[in-house]
Amino acid sequence: MARLPPILDALESFHGRQAASWPTEPYPFLIWWHCGYPASEERCTRGWDSLNAETDIAPEKLLAVPSAKLARALKPGGMIPELRAERLKLIAKRMRSQGDLRAALTELSPQGARALLKKFPGIADPGADRILLFARVAPIAAVPSSCPQVAVRIDSGREADNYAAEYRESQRILESQVAPTFEARARAYLLLLRHGQEVCKRTGPLCDTCSIAKSCAFFSPARGQRTGAPRGRVVARGPTRKNPSS
Numbered sequence: 416m417a418r419l420p421p422i423l424d425a426l427e428s429f430h431g432r433q434a435a436s437w438p439t440e441p442y443p444f445l446i447w448w449h450c451g452y453p454a455s456e457e458r459c460t461r462g463w464d465s466l467n468a469e470t471d472i473a474p475e476k477l478l479a480v481p482s483a484k485l486a487r488a489l490k491p492g493g494m495i496p497e498l499r500a501e502r503l504k505l506i507a508k509r510m511r512s513q514g515d516l517r518a519a520l521t522e523l524s525p526q527g528a529r530a531l532l533k534k535f536p537g538i539a540d541p542g543a544d545r546i547l548l549f550a551r552v553a554p555i556a557a558v559p560s561s562c563p564q565v566a567v568r569i570d571s572g573r574e575a576d577n578y579a580a581e582y583r584e585s586q587r588i589l590e591s592q593v594a595p596t597f598e599a600r601a602r603a604y605l606l607l608l609r610h611g612q613e614v615c616k617r618t619g620p621l622c623d624t625c626s627i628a629k630s631c632a633f634f635s636p637a638r639g640q641r642t643g644a645p646r647g648r649v650v651a652r653g654p655t656r657k658n659p660s661s
């Protein structure tokens with residue numbers, strides 16, 4: 416039985432309708448992603464606002480800004496602003512030779528588009544999937560890289576010690592239970608992200624106060640508590656991912 420669809424409705428009733436808080440076009444996303452470190456929605460957006468107050472992000476404009484000035488603009492986003500400034504320059508250089516990134520992605524298969532995006536610094540499968548889904552290039556079942564545990568706990572009541580296995584299992588659940596449309600998969604991504612950030616945290620999920628506890632396989636309604644299901648039982652179907660970064 417597909418457990419996830421009614422749970423997504425319940426999550427939407429609880430958290431409200433969600434919207435992406437990041438730039439959804441491929442090139443601006445690549446820049447936004449490096450505006451914070453460690454990367455998080457909040458830090459990246461802080462750095463992004465600061466960067467945009469300093470310069471236009473068009474490749475030629477970014478390349479014209481001195482690295483030290485770029486690093487200063489990125490500082491509100493967190494650590495290693497100098498390295499992030501270098502990466503912005505790298506991305507801008509690649510974009511200059513690449514041309515229209517969206518057009519290139521649209522012409523490729525999802526696998527080819529993913530491979531192209533992974534040539535940019537800091538982008539692994541989760542980040543590539545996220546770009547392709549939110550830029551409406553391919554309705555891939557993207558999983559929030561910071562909380563793959565949510566769908567797995569809800570669906571199977573299990574957890575995995577291995578990030579790659581958990582990510583693959585989460586993606587399998589989304590692929591099999593959420594309609595392959597941009598709207599449905601973006602909605603699922605955003606709701607799982609919000610729930611994972613605020614309630615179903617990676618360490619110490621707040622099951623006692625969770626609005627969907629009674630429908631979640633991880634929670635035992637009879638006992639009114641977490642099942643404490645064993646970790647390490649989730650088996651990846653298909654190739655595992657080595658890099659949990661976006």
Ligand code: SF4
Pocket residue numbers: 565568569614615616620621622623625626627628629631632633634
């Ligand atoms: S009941 Fe616990 S494991 Fe299940 S979704 Fe809520 S917080 Fe997560």
